[in-house]
Amino acid sequence: MAGELDPQALQQLTVLRRKDIQKQRLGEYEEAVVNLKSKVRDAEGQAMRETVQDKVSLHTCILPEVWLPAEWRVTFALEM
Numbered sequence: 001m002a003g004e005l006d007p008q009a010l011q012q013l014t015v016l017r018r019k020d021i022q023k024q025r026l027g028e029y030e031e032a033v034v035n036l037k038s039k040v041r042d043a044e045g046q047a048m049r050e051t052v053q054d055k056v057s058l059h060t061c062i063l064p065e066v067w068l069p070a071e072w073r074v075t076f077a078l079e080m
Contacts, residue, residue, distance in 0.1 A: 016057070
């Protein structure tokens with residue numbers, strides 16, 4: 001039985017092997033996430049930018065009149 005590993009050594013090898021596999025799978029996962037984000041950005045990026053710009057424009061036009069005190073509204077209106 002000289003060629004057999006003791007149970008502790010076998011357990012250590014198993015743990016190391018599992019950690020290597022986990023590291024490999026994590027790398028594959030992160031690469032897949034990057035690829036998917038890139039595909040979404042390419043497919044819907046312009047639409048998302050337009051939506052955000054519309055929301056920003058809406059808030060800069062409406063919110064000052066609703067939320068700001070009267071003295072700030074005059075200043076804001078002059079800057080526009």
